Amino acid sequence: DAGVTQSPTHLIKTRGQHVTLRCSPISGHKSVSWYQQVLGQGPQFIFQYYEKEERGRGNFPDRFSARQFPNYSSELNVNALLLGDSALYLCASSFPAGTEVEKLFFGSGTQLSVL
């Protein structure tokens, strides 16, 4: 079975531009979470979607938005990019069932560089 897939793997943008990152969860998983990881730090929670509804939002500005589609894939959008948005963006999926209901499985990430 395929794991969590993210695209693109690398992206270079300039300040003020908009970016869309994509994530496909593990087959059968209905929950998708997004994290931002700045170099040298642990990942920081951005959004979580379950059954196409937003269930959690981290401390990020309104320039960040996301959505989940009927097939449970997800997009993360960032508007008006700033230099500080340069980071590794990670997507994680989980399958809320059984005893390990919230064990997260991460994709390889999208490395975003803002120039």
Added chain:
Amino acid sequence: GIQVEQSPPDLILQEGANSTLRCNFSDSVNNLQWFHQNPWGQLINLFYIPSGTKQNGRLSATTVATERYSLLYISSSQTTDSGVYFCAVAPRAGGTSYGKLTFGQGTILTVHP
């Protein structure tokens, strides 16, 4: 919000050595996971362990929820164990965490041949 502190921040070992990584957290949790981030950035889930003890090959983990800490043991370390180890938690007070985890700063492990 909940605070997560990992120690040590850096660890250098010779192949074959054993190590213990620690994670302290500031509040009761209902979700605790250990991850290994390899040099290519991939985060691998090692354990889902909000309480108790689990073992998987050379790795084992113990969470003492009442004392708010978790330990990750690596035995007979190999060069492929190198990378960053993260502990991530969700507070019990929040109910279902819905994938919202707070990560520690990580422990950077380097295993030399």
